[in-house]
Amino acid sequence: MGVISVELGERKLHILQAIIDDYIISGEPVGSRTIAKKSGIAISSATIRNEMADLEEMGYLEQPHTSAGRIPSDKGYRLYVDRLIKAEGLSINEAKYIKDIYDRKTRHIEQVIFQTSKILSDITNYTAVVLGPKLSRVLIKHIQLVPIDAYYALLMVVTNTGIVKDAIISIPQGVGMDYLARISNILNDLFKDQSLGEISLEPLIEMREGMIQNRDFFNSLVDALTESIDIGDISEVYLGGMTNIFNYPEYHDIFKAKEFLNLMEQKELLYRLLARSQDNGVSVTIGEENQCEELREYSIITATYNINGKTLGTMGIIGPTRMEYSKTISVMDFMGKTLSNYLTRLFSKE
């Protein structure tokens, strides 16, 4: 790809940029006259037409039909994102708006994540998806079996993100509080300070083997732990601004709209979509680059958040390929950092 800079002269790049900038705002094919007037350089529309024809041949532009202007191809957007956009800081108002919201303290991380999805969709005007903390990355702080009544006890797992997983399990006749307390201690000794991803239930299962009494109880205990770890890993998915897609005329078509909304209802799909991008920082996927067939007309921008530098989860923005990349990338970068700071402050006093 290093050849690009040879292929593409300064002027071509400038024209490509002008076209994409215009198309992102208008959504309409861009003609040579428009560029001749708006772009800084003083060249005639005829010259620009020649350049545009070249750019089309190289695959950066497309033409919906013969007598229309040009629209960027996915390859065009890729070049644009990689080389043409300049970082665009958030406005003071926006930064303040975000900070203000995070100032309302909660210790409920779900609330925070939910808020984040709302903020993202509000600011960007696209659809936001935020994954809750990937539970395999989360540390166990405390496990306890709490008796509720004669028949049931509550298995409780508290993590360093303040999340509490609980499961109700039935206890056999004649098991007393002291017994539960003993088991609690054992569980704590076994699992404390391990991450949910690392822990192995082996020792517990071995223990069970040695037992004659209360095997049923141990079974349900193992089951409950397994479940809270497994189910846990497909972490929560929070969606914000689903209907924002209607703001863009190319999705006024009812079938496209329905298709999109149906995708957004499939939490597992969204999870897979975001969970993949594990690299830190902001990453951009444009149109056809998407693995997912149905999302070939959308772009996705993701960022991660962490506690103490340890990546915990992902947030994403989904919008049309003619997305305001510059603005959106800045927002994602800012939000990733802000959320990470917030969470670190909140949950890291070990």
Next chain:
Amino acid sequence: MGVISVELGERKLHILQAIIDDYIISGEPVGSRTIAKKSGIAISSATIRNEMADLEEMGYLEQPHTSAGRIPSDKGYRLYVDRLIKAEGLSINEAKYIKDIYDRKTRHIEQVIFQTSKILSDITNYTAVVLGPKLSRVLIKHIQLVPIDAYYALLMVVTNTGIVKDAIISIPQGVGMDYLARISNILNDLFKDQSLGEISLEPLIEMREGMIQNRDFFNSLVDALTESIDIGDISEVYLGGMTNIFNYPEYHDIFKAKEFLNLMEQKELLYRLLARSQDNGVSVTIGEENQCEELREYSIITATYNINGKTLGTMGIIGPTRMEYSKTISVMDFMGKTLSNYLTRLFSKE
């Protein structure tokens, strides 16, 4: 309204029914010829035209424009629902489908409620809203303060529906496990077996007055309890089949669709909408009967579910006024009863 039966002869009723039956399926204004052919009675279209003119004058029908067929008015639908529909049982397949899903046991009531919303929207092809258990109706089974580490403890409230509300509160220096256990016991004595709606924090606040040490701790305790009760009452709202509205051509308009989806995103609105109908059994609200301005073009059918006959929550279906009332009412009735049975079996062994 008793006059109706005088005003409306047998034949008018029959015609009205035929028109509504047809319109519910087709969504197109119904003409006299259609009725003459389809409805059982052998009358000419001219006669039916006369009857239709009468029905329109009485307010049961409307005419979109002079040379179109008739469509039912909300008043017409009301008459239809109250007097003309016959109960329509579920098909064996449907009943089986539902039973099968409820057979997969979970003790997580949220899961069950979520499933319910999916089932409802799947079977009816409308949008389903299900409210989680109204927490004011739910009984406290157990309260406990569990120390997590030197700085924090977990306040845990277990209810008879298996829901666990938890809050992390910070504990003052030098407070030991035995102290927390003592407080736990006090809380249990005070609140056990009361419903969240009934309990008063008065005694706790009084206790605080008598204290010199640890006032801060008591404050956060009271706060946490207050919060889990208050926030709790706007119970969870589960939505299923949001995009089902797109199945009906009259909502292919992008603005209507967006308006609808925006409404569905407002959980509090949905909560208020359903929480109102507290009477047991199925209730139907048609078009203009809706309090909510924006829902004047929709009909809502609600049913309640209970544990041991004690009403816990509400489920609802939202769809166009030309809804398949007969079918939907049956489904709601069936689901209300099925869910109640299921929950009763699951949570009532006191």
Next chain:
DNA sequence: ATTAGCACTCATTAGAGGAGAGTGCTAACA
């Protein structure tokens, strides 16, 4: 009271024509 017949209404559809935006090409120009 019912119905056949007919004139009338109005939404919907298809087609024709014109306007406008934009292109590619050619020839002239610096």
Next chain:
DNA sequence: TGTTAGCACTCTCCTCTAATGAGTGCTAAT
């Protein structure tokens, strides 16, 4: 050789018109 003005051409979109047809209301006959 790169740039530009000019022009014919293409294709979409809008508007206008006419035709179609479903459905009505009224009248007169049964």
